[in-house]
Amino acid sequence: MDRVYNFSAGPSALPLPVLEKAAAELVNYGSAGMSVMEMSHRSKAYLEIITEAEASLRRLMAIPANYKVMFLQGGASMQFAQVPLNLLRKGKADFVKTGQWAKKAISEAKRFGAANVVASSEDKVFSYIPKLDPAAFDPGADYFHITMNNTIYGTRFTRLPETGGVPIVTDMSSSILSEVYDVSKFGLIYAGAQKNIGPAGVCVVIIREDLLGFNLPGTPTMLNYVTQVENGSMYNTPPTYGIYVAGLTFKWLEAFGGVAEIQKQNEAKAAAIYAYLDESSLFRGTVVPEDRSLMNIPFVTGSDELDAKFVKEASAAGLVNLKGHRSVGGMRASVYNAMPMEGAKALIDFMKKFETDNK
Numbered sequence: 001m002d003r004v005y006n007f008s009a010g011p012s013a014l015p016l017p018v019l020e021k022a023a024a025e026l027v028n029y030g031s032a033g034m035s036v037m038e039m040s041h042r043s044k045a046y047l048e049i050i051t052e053a054e055a056s057l058r059r060l061m062a063i064p065a066n067y068k069v070m071f072l073q074g075g076a077s078m079q080f081a082q083v084p085l086n087l088l089r090k091g092k093a094d095f096v097k098t099g100q101w102a103k104k105a106i107s108e109a110k111r112f113g114a115a116n117v118v119a120s121s122e123d124k125v126f127s128y129i130p131k132l133d134p135a136a137f138d139p140g141a142d143y144f145h146i147t148m149n150n151t152i153y154g155t156r157f158t159r160l161p162e163t164g165g166v167p168i169v170t171d172m173s174s175s176i177l178s179e180v181y182d183v184s185k186f187g188l189i190y191a192g193a194q195k196n197i198g199p200a201g202v203c204v205v206i207i208r209e210d211l212l213g214f215n216l217p218g219t220p221t222m223l224n225y226v227t228q229v230e231n232g233s234m235y236n237t238p239p240t241y242g243i244y245v246a247g248l249t250f251k252w253l254e255a256f257g258g259v260a261e262i263q264k265q266n267e268a269k270a271a272a273i274y275a276y277l278d279e280s281s282l283f284r285g286t287v288v289p290e291d292r293s294l295m296n297i298p299f300v301t302g303s304d305e306l307d308a309k310f311v312k313e314a315s316a317a318g319l320v321n322l323k324g325h326r327s328v329g330g331m332r333a334s335v336y337n338a339m340p341m342e343g344a345k346a347l348i349d350f351m352k353k354f355e356t357d358n359k
């Protein structure tokens with residue numbers, strides 16, 4: 001079977017050249033005589049791989065020198081606990097509740113201190129980003145947490161909250177590297193790899209240096225950011241192959257022209273899909289226009305039966321994983337960096353045909 005257009009929310013499509021390069025090097029990497037999977041993480045060849053992966057990510061995101069980069073395990077979900085363990089020195093943090101992932105981050109933080117919800121969009125099934133009132137922010141909070149892009153509901157922050165001196169911590173799992181972000185505006189960024197970075201199993205954490213060293217008493221060694229920073233993410237055996245593929249994806253994105261270039265493509269893909277959703281008399285998007293995600297586009301017909309028919313027929317036509325998250329229903333098209341414009345066009349063409357056939 002040919003490769004399909006994979007609209008999965010994660011793990012999701014990787015760029016074909018990345019997969020091909022990994023395949024070409026699978027059994028014998030360079031002159032190593034072995035696969036990256038078989039290498040010692042302490043070997044010279046592997047040290048070059050992880051060092052170059054970090055350097056490439058630093059170039060792509062223009063990460064300032066006073067930020068450390070870590071490649072960790074446990075996914076973004078581990079960060080829901082690891083962030084408060086390391087940053088909650090005064091015992092309180094502010095959160096914006098914009099979906100299931102934000103809720104999980106809040107409930108984990110509550111294990112270690114006060115997690116204050118300053119705004120929520122739960123009243124309308126998280127279909128918008130709530131307006132933020134800085135008067136509700138706690139100037140004494142250890143950090144202010146937002147989920148930059150809400151994978152399930154298809155919303156995204158388009159501007160950052162004014163938090164004064166309180167560091168912004170963000171879950172960037174589903175939008176990292178998709179648009180230009182100013183890293184210097186954040187205290188900490190974390191992102192599970194399995195959308196725009198590489199295979200599941202790696203979580204990228206970027207932290208401003210001055211936030212290191214304030215972990216709670218009893219923090220396990222492995223969960224202390226200082227341990228990971230001091231050991232270059234190699235206190236124990238890191239997810240070596242995942243980091244290698246992440247490095248290939250970073251290189252692919254650099255060759256593409258970098259984040260600003262892919263942002264243009266992402267905006268064009270999303271604009272084309274939203275434009276069709278807005279003119280369609282069968283389909284409609286579920287998110288208010290001003291907060292629409294570039295990466296995850298949920299839509300519905302209004303009929304569960306037609307939704308199911310659409311997902312089934314789209315899949316038969318090579319447009320797969322379009323079923324929406326169980327909490328929203330309907331459909332969701334995830335159009336991460338690896339989804340080319342042709343994939344978005346193929347989806348729109350198929351939707352148009354489906355609309356005509358089901359009038």
Ligand SMILES: Cc1ncc(COP(=O)(O)O)c(C=O)c1O
Nearest residue numbers: 010075076077101151173174192
């Ligand atoms: C925004 C966001 N945060 C967190 C997670 C959880 O990530 P992980 O499975 O890597 O723990 C996801 C997964 O899809 C996500 O989309």
